[in-house]
Amino acid sequence: MKEDFWIAFRSLSQRRLRSWLTMIGIFIGIAAVVSLIGLGEGLRIAITSQFGFLGTDILSIQASGVNFGPPGQGAANPLDDTLIDKIEKLNGVDTAFGRIIKSGILEFKDTQYVGYVASVPEGHDRKVFEKMVNIEAESGRLLRDTDKNRVVLGSRFATEDFFGRAVATGDTIILNGKEFEVAGILLKKGSFIFDGVVFVNENELKDLYNIDTVTSVIAVKVKDEQQMDKVKADIEKLLRKERDVKLGEEDFQVESPQKALEALNDTLFAVQLFVYIIATISLVVGGIGIMNTMYTAVLERTKEIGIMKAIGARNSTIFRLFFIESGFLGLVGGIIGTLLGMGLAYGLAFLGRQAGFNLLQASVSPYLIIGSLLFSFILGTLFGVLPAVNASKMQPVEALRK
Amino acid sequence: MKPIIRLVDVWKTYEMGDIEVHALQGLNLEVKEGEFLAIQGPSGSGKSTAMNLIGCLDIPSKGHVYLDNHDIAKLSESDLAQIRGRKIGFIFQQFNLINTLTAMENVMLPMMFQGIDERERFLRAKKLLELVDLGERMDHKPKELSGGQQQRVAIARSLSVDPDVILGDEPTGNLDSKTGLSVMDFLKKLQKEGKTIVLVTHDDNVARQAQRVVYIRDGKQVEKVK
Numbered sequence: 001m002k003e004d005f006w007i008a009f010r011s012l013s014q015r016r017l018r019s020w021l022t023m024i025g026i027f028i029g030i031a032a033v034v035s036l037i038g039l040g041e042g043l044r045i046a047i048t049s050q051f052g053f054l055g056t057d058i059l060s061i062q063a064s065g066v067n068f069g070p071p072g073q074g075a076a077n078p079l080d081d082t083l084i085d086k087i088e089k090l091n092g093v094d095t096a097f098g099r100i101i102k103s104g105i106l107e108f109k110d111t112q113y114v115g116y117v118a119s120v121p122e123g124h125d126r127k128v129f130e131k132m133v134n135i136e137a138e139s140g141r142l143l144r145d146t147d148k149n150r151v152v153l154g155s156r157f158a159t160e161d162f163f164g165r166a167v168a169t170g171d172t173i174i175l176n177g178k179e180f181e182v183a184g185i186l187l188k189k190g191s192f193i194f195d196g197v198v199f200v201n202e203n204e205l206k207d208l209y210n211i212d213t214v215t216s217v218i219a220v221k222v223k224d225e226q227q228m229d230k231v232k233a234d235i236e237k238l239l240r241k242e243r244d245v246k247l248g249e250e251d252f253q254v255e256s257p258q259k260a261l262e263a264l265n266d267t268l269f270a271v272q273l274f275v276y277i278i279a280t281i282s283l284v285v286g287g288i289g290i291m292n293t294m295y296t297a298v299l300e301r302t303k304e305i306g307i308m309k310a311i312g313a314r315n316s317t318i319f320r321l322f323f324i325e326s327g328f329l330g331l332v333g334g335i336i337g338t339l340l341g342m343g344l345a346y347g348l349a350f351l352g353r354q355a356g357f358n359l360l361q362a363s364v365s366p367y368l369i370i371g372s373l374l375f376s377f378i379l380g381t382l383f384g385v386l387p388a389v390n391a392s393k394m395q396p397v398e399a400l401r402k
Numbered sequence: 403m404k405p406i407i408r409l410v411d412v413w414k415t416y417e418m419g420d421i422e423v424h425a426l427q428g429l430n431l432e433v434k435e436g437e438f439l440a441i442q443g444p445s446g447s448g449k450s451t452a453m454n455l456i457g458c459l460d461i462p463s464k465g466h467v468y469l470d471n472h473d474i475a476k477l478s479e480s481d482l483a484q485i486r487g488r489k490i491g492f493i494f495q496q497f498n499l500i501n502t503l504t505a506m507e508n509v510m511l512p513m514m515f516q517g518i519d520e521r522e523r524f525l526r527a528k529k530l531l532e533l534v535d536l537g538e539r540m541d542h543k544p545k546e547l548s549g550g551q552q553q554r555v556a557i558a559r560s561l562s563v564d565p566d567v568i569l570g571d572e573p574t575g576n577l578d579s580k581t582g583l584s585v586m587d588f589l590k591k592l593q594k595e596g597k598t599i600v601l602v603t604h605d606d607n608v609a610r611q612a613q614r615v616v617y618i619r620d621g622k623q624v625e626k627v628k
Contacts, residue, residue: 003514007503014502307498310459310489311559312515314480396483397460400498 004317008325011301019329022293025286026333026379027318027340029279030372034341034364035348036275040268042349042363057094057225057257058132059232061087061218061239064251068251070184077251083242090234092227095128097121098215100205104198107174111163115176116193117204120152125333128221133194140184143201151180155188162196175200176208228256283375286333287383294326294387304392306399322388323381330380334373341372405468406566406598407456412465414451414621425451427621428465433567434613438599440612445604450623453602457569458486478484487515491560495572497552499544505531506540512563523562530558534588550587552612557588568592571600574608586611595626 012019063079079098087096104117121129122145130142143152157167167173171182175198189195200208222231235254245251298305305318345362352360403443414426424500425448433456443449446613454460455467461475462483468474469489474482486620488604491512492498499508509527531540536547544552560568568589574582586608593599609615617626 003520285555303498304419304500307500308511308515309483310457310492310498311488311512312483312563314483314515316480317515395460395479397454400494 004077004320004324005328008321008328011124011297012261012325012328015297018293018296020292022289022329023333023336025289026283026330026376027337028375029282029286029333031344032275032282033279034338034368034372035344035362037272038278038341038345038362038364039348039360039366040272040275041368042345042361044265044268046361056256057222058257059220059222059227059228059235059254061220061235061252061254062216064253077243078214079216079218079252081218083215083239084215084218085222086238086242087218087235090231090238092220092223092234093337094223094233095125096218096220097125097129098202099129099217099219100209100211100214101216102205102209104175105177106162106198108163108167108171109165113162115162115196115198117198117200117205120199121202130221132219132221135189135194136187137184138187141181142184143199144335145201147201149178149180149204150183150201151175152184153182154195154197156195157182158185171324173176178208202384218268219258232256235390248364264269283379287330287379290326290329290380291383291387293329293391294322294384297325298322298387298391301391302394302399302402305394306396308400309394309396318394319388319392322391323384324386326384327377327381330383332376333371333380334376337376338369339373403434403436404430406435406470407431407600408466408468409452409455409462410466410468412452412455412462412467413453414460415463421603425621426455426462429618429622431456431616431623432602433598435566436593436596436598438593438611438613439601440609440615441571441600441602441618442604442606443614443618447618448542449602449604449618452618452622453569453571455602456567456600457490457492458482462497462508468534475582483515487512488563489563489565489567491563491568493553493560493568493570495557495575497544497549497576499552499555499559503545504541504543505536505547505558508544508555509562512559516563518563520541526562527558530561531555549577550584553577553581557585561592566598567598567600570599572603572605572608573601574605575603579612582608 017060031221061079063077081098084096084098087093098119099121100119102117103114106113106115120126120143135142137152138155138158140152143150151173153167156162160166167182167185168180169184172179173182174180180200186194205211220231220235222228232254236250239252239254240247240250243251308318342364344363349362409431412426412429413424414436416423416425429448429452430450437546441449441452443605451460453461458467458469458474461467461477465474466475468472469485474485477485500511503511506527509530510523513526528537536551536554536558539547539551544560546557547555553576569587573589574585577585589599589601590611599612603609603614614625617624
């Protein structure tokens, strides 16, 4: 077996140019698949985490406005947290709480950084919130109701990204001129916003920013997810009344993050499907290229096949040699294609981030890599079967005469 | 001496369109163990077809070919390959080496098909190449060798599985007379060491060096007509 591989490799390296040309078909296809799936997957992960909180039983309420910066900011008529009690009284609502998101000036060892500060609800809503946004401490712990002057930081604070040096649990940082002790650092979530956020208990944040009743986002947990649409309609009705707006002129949005994400996934899926189709065509063409090359190789090496048979090669040996050769063409094409695709995905994501598309990131999973290598190998062997059978069935006498 | 190969009333018929061409028409032939036999005949006489059958490269359309008393006419192409790989060493007019492989690798190839392990293959190939005076050129590809050197690689290859019979198809046909002579000398030496040598040739000078000459014409063995 080892020898077969070696002989196949030798005959391939003998026709280097043709082997490379044949493989181009494969690696274009594989590179397209790997890079686009990698980017799509990265985008999906980024967007998923961007929503902040998820769950099939969650609704999120925001005041409409210019939506740059933290959610809810820039709205002409921000949400008032007196709404929260009223929403909680609606039928089918389990609990509701406000989330305040602000920009803040952070200082650590004389270096400044402007970042997002977000509130953590207190009391029994804290647990609901932690579950919703799915946060865990990498070091230290999450905030508690009894904490005073304490913050929890996103994972990027533990790197040198913000202050040129890492912040650790127990350090002191200054937020808007006030000192806070770092109670914990969160596990990485892969989200641009979450990994750079400062969490502060709600009441402390309100004090710090002199906020009375304004809130950025109201999160609502529904008792029964079957009731989502009805609860959503009830909330909209309540808000229209409270904010005195007509149907169709709402200055707020009630939406289910999960549903929005599903819609986005559908779009991404459609894009990926399109890529799959294009890539499949490219790969089939590449496969036929392999087949063509292998048929040519069989013709060209008819004499060689005759010699090998004369000196004792069985049909199965000849089949194996050609079969391995085509599989090899596929596999090497796949390896190069995968590397190319990964380079393309990460490169494009990097360029995109430089250009300001902060969400753009690539994620090439091991499954994608293994899958595309396996696929390209199988493709090579599949299209190599017929030429290999052809080669193995040659009559030694006739083959030798060539 | 007992026969190692026997052709009994062998016919080989090729169909070319509607016409049937009888390359062999009831050929009877015996190759005895340890002898040096030359098969001579003009082109088109059927001697190459006879050689293919003796070498188990082909099976007869009719009749029997016995190798060690086994009728090869009943074997599959794959089993045939295995038998000729073990019993018969070929030397061709065109040398027929694999151009992508080195001299060493060419000599190792038949042993690979017989499943001989790598170390053993290497040692035997090395010994054989030294025997044919190519110890210095083991890593050269065929194209980097002269015709005589290539034929010596081919001889080393034919000996690598230690076959009973060495079958040569005009082995000196592409060599100058001096190199041709040294190849013939080497074959005679092999015969003295117990190998059976069968050559197919149209060349009187080559045939004359054999112990016994068989003449073929029109697909049959004939008396020598001079």
